Amino acid sequence: MSDELRLTEIKRRCELATPGEWEFRSRTTDDSDYPFVTYYVWSYPYGRSVGPQGICDGMMRWPDCEFIAHAKDDIAWLLEKLKELEND
Numbered sequence: 545m546s547d548e549l550r551l552t553e554i555k556r557r558c559e560l561a562t563p564g565e566w567e568f569r570s571r572t573t574d575d576s577d578y579p580f581v582t583y584y585v586w587s588y589p590y591g592r593s594v595g596p597q598g599i600c601d602g603m604m605r606w607p608d609c610e611f612i613a614h615a616k617d618d619i620a621w622l623l624e625k626l627k628e629l630e631n632d
Contacts, residue, residue, distance in 0.1 A: 564589040568613040583609035
């Protein structure tokens, strides 16, 4: 796959992702003998007044959750920087 085709595919996936602000949250389950923390990624496609929509539920690692929550904005930013470099 050419670089140009790959960038086109990355941009397409980014544009089709759930719109709105994304964030990550955690929840501790303490209703057993072995409490544990799970992490979630939520989006607000209709604004914060409407409430969140789940993107990814029940992840076990905070770094993965944080990565996913920032991926949409990070990828859009990186694509814009690539476009700027190509235009220089």
